[in-house]
Amino acid sequence: MTLSYTIERSLESDLIAIKEDLMSIQSNLQSIIKxxxxxxxxxxxxxxxxxxxxxxxxxxxxxxxVDLLIEISDKYLKIEVKDEGEGFIYNREEYNPLSLNTGGRGLKIVDGLSDEFYVKENKVIAIKYLQGDFGITNILR
Incomplete structure (x- = not known):
């Protein structure tokens, strides 16, 4: 049996308004991911x-x-975020944690947490594989 779940949203660029949307999305994730x-x-x-x-x-x-697409299957969790900006070039090696500069730190954290991480202009994709020591039945509800 193949499990599949998708969350797709367009969010306005207001951090206060987005908080409620994020809480709803996180609640949905919590009902799926155990x-x-x-x-x-x-x-x-x-x-x-x-x-x-x-x-x-x-x-x-x-x-x-900000457009959001979350896909969850029995093999992976994919989070894709696209904004209306001009885009940028992400360089994994550029961020230096010893510099105390916060610019780029969030992407470096996401890159480290992801099994695959891609930046293409104004779209960012993070993928986590769910196959592993836990087995799918231990990860998803």
Whole structure:
């Protein structure tokens, strides 16, 4: 049996308004993902990518949207976030944690939590594989 679940939303670029949307999305994830570690990582990835889209991509312009697509199957969790910004080039090696500069730290965290991480212009995709020591029945509800 193949499990499949999708969440698709367009969110306005207002961090206060987005908080309620994120709580709803996280509640949906909590009803599907029973592994606390995976749930924590998914929430962190989601928060970082959406906040980056609002702050940096859309420059907090409320009329601009952040598009979110979450796909969960029995093999992977994929979080895709696209904003209306110009896009950027992500360099894994560029961020230096010793510099105390916060710019790029969120993406570095997401990159570290993800099994696959892609940035293409104004779209970011993070993928976590669910096959592993836990087995799918121990990860999803």
């Amino acid at each position: 592994d606390d570690s995976l749930l924590f990582e998914a929430r962190l990835i989601l928060d970082e990518l959406i906040c980056n889209g609002v702050r940096h991509g859309n420059r907090r312009e409320k009329e601009k949207l």
